[in-house]
Amino acid sequence: MNNYDYDVLILGAGPGGYVAAIRASQLGLKAAVIEKDKVGGVCLNIGCIPSKALIHQAERYLGLKDMEDTGIVVDRSGFNYQKVYEKSRSAADKLSQGVQFLLKKNKVALMIGEGTVTGKHEITLKNSQKITAKNIIIATGSRPREIPGFPFDEQTIMSSTGILMMQKLPKSILILGSGAIGVEFAHIMNAFGVEVYLVEMLDQVLPIEDAEPVDILVKSFKKRGIHIYTSTKAVSQKKNGDLLEVTLEDKNQKTTTVEVEKILVSAGRVPNTQNIGLEKLGIVLEKGGFIPFYDYYQTSVPSIYAIGDVVKTPLLAHVASKEGEIAVEHMAGHKTDQSIDPMTIPGATYCEPQIASFGLTEKAAKERKMEFNQSVFPYRGAGKAVAIEQAEGLVKVISDKATGEILGAHIVGANATELIHEILLAKKSELLPEDIANMIHAHPTLSEAVMEAMRGLEGLPIHL
Helix, strand or coil: CCCCCEEEEEECCCCHHHHHHHHHHCCCCCEEECCCCCCCCHHHHHCHHHHHHHHHHHHHHHHHHHHHHHCCCCCCCCCCCHHHHHHHHHHHHHHHHHHHHHHHCCCCCEEEEEEEECCEEEEEEECCCCCEEEEEECCCEEEECCCEEECCCCCCCCCCHHHHCCCCCCCCCEEEECCCHHHHHHHHHHHHCCCEECCCCCCCCCCCCCHHHHHHHHHHHHHCEEECCCCEEEEEEEEEEEEEEEEEEECCEEEEEEEEEEEEECCEEEEEECCCCCCHHCCCCCCCCCCCCCHHHHHCCCEEEEHHHHHCCCCHHHHHHHHHHHHHHHCCCCCCCCCCCCCHHCEECCCCCCEEEEEEEHHHHCCCCCCCEEEEEEHHHHHHHHCCCCCCCEEEEEEECEEEECEEEEEEECHHHHHHHHHHHHHHCCCCCCHCCCCCCCCCCCCCHHHHHHCCCCCCCCCC
16 A cells, blocks of 8 residues: 555645645545635736726726816826836735645745656646655646747836836836737726737737627727727837837738836737756646646646646636645545536626636637527616616526526626626536526516526527
């Protein structure tokens, strides 16, 4: 019988690693986590949490105009962005400390240091300490991707990490990439008065989202003065005094020059899988540096699992957490899913207006040549949306024409990132649109727009 130090040893204490450790402990496994930096990983320290704190402050700042519309005189002269930055760091620090408390509460050993996988059941720290475990989970996360000609210096050309640590606002910024990160920072910077240029190589902002909600977002952004370039790439940049001169080229090879103080590159992320010992164990990385995996997130070495940004699944904190749970539940002999159904993963973009979705877009359903119904209900048809002056938005639902199965849902508007879960729960529970349509929803609420969209699939909306 092998005497291992732990039942499960996790490399990385981000939202995948620390959740896996806590769940392992709940299932009676002896667990430990190795983390080279701060507990909570990118999401908690330099990602999801501090960025949402910035978004909260941005929306409060935007709300000053609403105050002025009621006759109140607002003096903005004392505004100091450094205070906003400090609030975002405070939120991250509190939650990191909270995760450390949860690990301790659940009797998970935490080791601060850099680890390398040196055996099927062994990780070696930089100080040469060897730690063994029956199973190992690789949860080392990812880092921002650089693009040619735009190397990070975190002063003028920044990654998402650099812009989160920025303590003084620039007058202008060019954002390369309009995924969730790019769009959220376009919202934040514009809210605080920065001139924003948002550039996307593909033909749509938020390329993986349904086109209809994105159209509403784009109209809102343009109304706010955000400059948007789609089907466009940045081909070069050079210093011009205190500014950066950036040359943009569209799909017709037409060039435009933009001068800005800062550039944010938000062109995806790269998995942290190099130099951690995987190759020596025969684990061959896929293109892009991802770790190939099988059911329950096991690698080709059965005692080693991989979760989160190191595997080719959506690079989302909530995906990493669920993958960690599935992995340790499998180790414990607990009945669990083999993997996450990609059609049930919610996506959320916390701009203004918010966008949230899951499942198939209209375009994807058409490409698959599926027979489907769809329903779109505008926020303006919901009394609550009008009452709170948030009538900009819609709920869109796509269902299978023959069975009524919910195939996808897309929401743009106030609280979209919260509302999406009612529809997702119905999808997961194998409910039909009529189950939501016939359920009494409190009035007035934004969730009535969800109910009405479901009614719309039968052609029977009340308020449209």
